[in-house]
Amino acid sequence: MKSHEITRRWVDYFVSKGHTAVPSASLVSSDPSLLFTVAGMVPFIPYLTAREEPPYPRATSVQKCIRTGDIEEVGKTARHGTFFQMCGNFSFGDYFKEDAIKFAFELLTKSVDDGGYGLPAERLWVTVYEEDDEAERLWLTHTSIPPERIQRMGKSDNYWSTGQPGPAGPCSEIYYDRGPAYGIEGGPAVDDNRYIEIWNLVFMQYQIENVRSKVDFDIVGELPKKNIDTGLGMERLAMILQGVENMYETDQVRPVIDKASELSGREYTSAETADDPHHADDVRMRVVADHVRSALMLIADGVTPSNEGRGYVLRRLIRRAVRAMRLLGVEKPVLPELLPASRDAMKGVYPQVEKDFDRISRIAYAEEKAFLRTIAAGTTRLEEAVKLSRASGTALSGEEAFTLHDTYGFPIDLTLEMAEEAGVPVDEAGFRSLMEDQRTRARADAKEKKSGHADLSAFQELLAEGPTVFTGYTELDG
Ligand code: ATP
Ligand code: MG
Ligand code: MG
Ligand code: MG
Structure with missing residues (x-):
C-alpha cells in the first residue's frame, strides 16, 4: 500500500x-x-x-x-x-x-x-x-x-x-x-x-x-x-x-537511496547491523535520502539556510547529506541529482514541491556549492597536514583536526576518512577533548551573558558573520 x-x-x-x-x-x-x-x-x-x-x-x-x-x-x-x-x-x-x-x-x-x-x-x-x-x-x-x-x-x-x-x-x-x-x-x-x-x-x-x-x-x-x-x-x-526493512525504503524515500547508489556506484543492501560490511555505506545512503527530503520540505515551508535557529538546522541537514555522499566517494555537486528524485517522490502528496521547485532548488544548490568551497579549502590544508604527519611518522594531531573543524568548517568524519585513506592515524581523543573544552567555554559564556556580567552580543554577532566559525559550538560532529 x-x-x-x-x-x-x-x-x-x-x-x-x-x-x-x-x-x-x-x-x-x-x-x-x-x-x-x-x-x-x-x-x-x-x-x-x-x-x-x-x-x-x-x-x-x-x-x-x-x-x-x-x-x-x-x-x-x-x-x-x-x-x-x-x-x-x-x-x-x-x-x-x-x-x-x-x-x-x-x-x-x-x-x-x-x-x-x-x-x-x-x-x-x-x-x-x-x-x-x-x-x-x-x-x-x-x-x-x-x-x-x-x-x-x-x-x-x-x-x-x-x-x-x-x-x-x-x-x-x-x-x-x-x-x-x-x-x-x-x-x-x-x-x-x-x-x-x-x-x-x-x-x-x-x-x-x-x-x-x-x-x-x-x-x-x-x-x-x-x-x-x-x-x-x-x-x-x-x-x-510495503514489506520493506525500514522507513527509508518506503515509496516516498527509497528513490533517493537508489539515486545515491547510482551516483556512487555502491550497491544498497538493506544492511541492518554494524557487523555487516555494507552497513556504513547503507547508513550513509539512508541518511542522504532522509536529509534531502527534510531539506526539500523545510525550504518548501519557507526556511532558508543560515547560522542560527531553523536555518541552521536546514544548513546542517544539507551539509550532512553532502558529506555522506562524499564519504560514498562522490565529490561533485549531488543535490542537482538527488533533490529532483525527492521532489518526484513527494509531489503526489505535496504538489507545491513541484510548483515551487525553481525557488527551492536554487536555495539548496547554492548552499551545497558554498559548502563544497569550504570543503575544498579544508582539503588543501588537510593534505598538507597529512604529508607532514606521514613524513614524521606521527598521528595527525587533535589540534590540527580541531583547527580544520573549527576554522575551516571541515567535518571531522571527513578528516578521519581522508587521513585513514592516506594511512595516517588521527588523534581523535585529542580532538574530542578540544571540542569538549570549547563547549564548556561556550556554556560558561552563555551563563555569563545570562547573568548579566558581560554583554557578549557584539562578540556573538561577529562569530555569526564568519561562515564557519559558528559551527564549532552547536554542530557536534561537524
Ligand atoms: P520512538 O520511541 O520510536 O522514538 P516516540 O515515542 O518518540 O517514538 P511519539 O512521540 O510517541 O514517538 O510519536 C508518535 C508516533 O510518531 C510514534 O509512535 C511513531 O510512530 C512516530 N514517530 C515518532 N518519531 C518519529 C521519527 N523520528 N520518525 C518517524 N516516525 C516517528
Ligand atoms: Mg511514543
Ligand atoms: Mg517511544
Ligand atoms: Mg522518539
Whole structure:
C-alpha cells in the first residue's frame, strides 16, 4: 500500500467517525517556543490546553513533522526520520479512552478490502502506563489483544506532559511485531527494533502542578474536559505494509537511496547491523535520502539556510547529506541529482514541491556549492597536514583536526576518512577533548551573558558573520 493510500484511508476512516479533516500545518511552528512542528498535536495546542474554544469536537490530520532530536538515529534504526508524517485523531472534551482504543484497533486490523490496513491482530502488542488499569481493561474488553501482549511501562515511557503545569496524562502505545528475524522475544519492553512502535494514544486526563521534572509532579485533579491526542507514524506503517526493512525504503524515500547508489556506484543492501560490511555505506545512503527530503520540505515551508535557529538546522541537514555522499566517494555537486528524485517522490502528496521547485532548488544548490568551497579549502590544508604527519611518522594531531573543524568548517568524519585513506592515524581523543573544552567555554559564556556580567552580543554577532566559525559550538560532529 502506497503512502498516499495510507493517508487517504486514515482521513476517510476518521471522517466516517465524525472527525473534521484538518490540513497539515507548516513545519514552521506557529508556537514561538518550538522551532518546528514536532507532532500532530502542535497546531491543536490552544484547544488541548483549553486556551481557545475548539471549532470542532473531533479532528483528524496528517501532519508534517521535523524532529531534529532524532538526527543521530537516522539510518541506524529502522524507524527514525528527521522528517516524517504523523497521522492523528483528536478529541477535545468529546470521546475518551474507550473510543480511542476501539478506533485504533479497528482501523489497524480491519481488512484492506474494507478500508482498513489489514494488520494481523496477533502481531500487535500494547503498552499502558503502569497505574492505568482502566486502559488495560479497555484493551482486554474491546479488542482481541490478550493480557500477555499488554505491558506496563513507567512515567518516562508512558506518560505525557509538557513539563509545565497544565494538562497531562497516561499513554498507551501500539507496537507491531516484525518477527524473530528482527530480535528477541518478549515484547516492546525488551526489544524496540523487533517490536516497532507505530501509534501513541495520549489520554489527557489530569491537571498537574508543582512540576519538578517531566516525571515528577503533583496531580491536583481531573481535567473538566478530557482530551485525546494520538499519533501514528505514517512511514512506520508504510514500512510494514510495503514489506520493506525500514522507513527509508518506503515509496516516498527509497528513490533517493537508489539515486545515491547510482551516483556512487555502491550497491544498497538493506544492511541492518554494524557487523555487516555494507552497513556504513547503507547508513550513509539512508541518511542522504532522509536529509534531502527534510531539506526539500523545510525550504518548501519557507526556511532558508543560515547560522542560527531553523536555518541552521536546514544548513546542517544539507551539509550532512553532502558529506555522506562524499564519504560514498562522490565529490561533485549531488543535490542537482538527488533533490529532483525527492521532489518526484513527494509531489503526489505535496504538489507545491513541484510548483515551487525553481525557488527551492536554487536555495539548496547554492548552499551545497558554498559548502563544497569550504570543503575544498579544508582539503588543501588537510593534505598538507597529512604529508607532514606521514613524513614524521606521527598521528595527525587533535589540534590540527580541531583547527580544520573549527576554522575551516571541515567535518571531522571527513578528516578521519581522508587521513585513514592516506594511512595516517588521527588523534581523535585529542580532538574530542578540544571540542569538549570549547563547549564548556561556550556554556560558561552563555551563563555569563545570562547573568548579566558581560554583554557578549557584539562578540556573538561577529562569530555569526564568519561562515564557519559558528559551527564549532552547536554542530557536534561537524
Ligand atoms: P520512538 O520511541 O520510536 O522514538 P516516540 O515515542 O518518540 O517514538 P511519539 O512521540 O510517541 O514517538 O510519536 C508518535 C508516533 O510518531 C510514534 O509512535 C511513531 O510512530 C512516530 N514517530 C515518532 N518519531 C518519529 C521519527 N523520528 N520518525 C518517524 N516516525 C516517528
Ligand atoms: Mg522518539
Ligand atoms: Mg517511544
Ligand atoms: Mg511514543
